[in-house]
Amino acid sequence: MLLVGKTVLVTGASAGIGRATAIAAARHGADVAINFLGSEDEAASCVAAITALGRKAIAVAGDVADPATASDFVTRAAEALGRVDVFVNNAGICPFHAFLDMPVETFERTMRVNLHGAYFMVQAAANQMMRQGQGGAIVAVSSISALVGGEYQTHYTPTKAGVHSLMQSTAIALGRHGIRCNSVLPGTILTDINKEDLADPEKRARMAQRIPLGRLGEPDDIAGPIVFLASDLARYVTGAALLVDGGAFVNLQ
Ligand SMILES: NC(=O)C1=CN([C@@H]2O[C@H](COP(=O)(O)OP(=O)(O)OC[C@H]3O[C@@H](n4cnc5c(N)ncnc54)[C@H](OP(=O)(O)O)[C@@H]3O)[C@@H](O)[C@H]2O)C=CC1
Numbered sequence: 001m002l003l004v005g006k007t008v009l010v011t012g013a014s015a016g017i018g019r020a021t022a023i024a025a026a027r028h029g030a031d032v033a034i035n036f037l038g039s040e041d042e043a044a045s046c047v048a049a050i051t052a053l054g055r056k057a058i059a060v061a062g063d064v065a066d067p068a069t070a071s072d073f074v075t076r077a078a079e080a081l082g083r084v085d086v087f088v089n090n091a092g093i094c095p096f097h098a099f100l101d102m103p104v105e106t107f108e109r110t111m112r113v114n115l116h117g118a119y120f121m122v123q124a125a126a127n128q129m130m131r132q133g134q135g136g137a138i139v140a141v142s143s144i145s146a147l148v149g150g151e152y153q154t155h156y157t158p159t160k161a162g163v164h165s166l167m168q169s170t171a172i173a174l175g176r177h178g179i180r181c182n183s184v185l186p187g188t189i190l191t192d193i194n195k196e197d198l199a200d201p202e203k204r205a206r207m208a209q210r211i212p213l214g215r216l217g218e219p220d221d222i223a224g225p226i227v228f229l230a231s232d233l234a235r236y237v238t239g240a241a242l243l244v245d246g247g248a249f250v251n252l253q
């Protein structure tokens, strides 16, 4: 049990990686607050899974693209659960689209959710940790896409590079306050975000073939490394980026 006595906040936790992380944190002894956008039932079932583990949980709806969502989520989590020890910035979208005719709205929405949302959420969580005066841990879900490109992800990959860079800079800004900031860089993980893209069996097989560990990832493959980075086992780790991709990145030739 790595997070006993801690309160963990996770954005975008009604589904996928965020949901797996919220439940894994509870399994490790944490009380958990989750943010989600519109999936009320899924958010409620995540809360139910956490309370079934004997931990406290709340779900707060809110669009991370709106900076006001950040202070609302953090304030309501601190009121309900007492404090904020760990913040996991996970909410994100990836509406696959070609570069040459990228709609301005798709580009702007992706930037606002993935990058602006991360910025203001991390800022709000860090300010709460500062008020508490006992440090904390921030983990951002970046991507292998921070390091490599994607033909239909020209709007998305820069946001993931940005999130990775944000953790490097906040690690410096917050280190003296005992707040650690790290990112995880998942490879391809089977979730709703890529269901349509990977519905093409040829593409799915091609992606899986590139992975030395022999399979695409699952949300729980990412939850474990996030719990580790959030925990005191990682107490001297900050500004780091942990690639969690089954070996895909290094498999060039
Ligand atoms: N799956 C993958 O292969 C990879 C994913 N990632 C990153 O992991 C993160 C999670 O992705 P994944 O689990 O795959 O995606 P899912 O689509 O499964 O889940 C996305 C989650 O984010 C929430 N969300 C979406 N938009 C917003 C918003 N504007 N405000 C608040 N919450 C929002 C959704 O809530 P709701 O259901 O209510 O809409 C949902 O809970 C993303 O940042 C993604 O970029 C990184 C590398 C690989």
Ligand SMILES: C[C@H](O)[C@@H]1OC(=O)[C@H](O)[C@@H]1O
Binding pocket: 094, 142, 143, 144, 145, 150, 160, 186, 187, 188, 189, 193, 194, 197
């Ligand atoms: C959504 C994609 O399948 C996924 O997102 C990422 O960040 C990975 O690099 C994959 O491309």
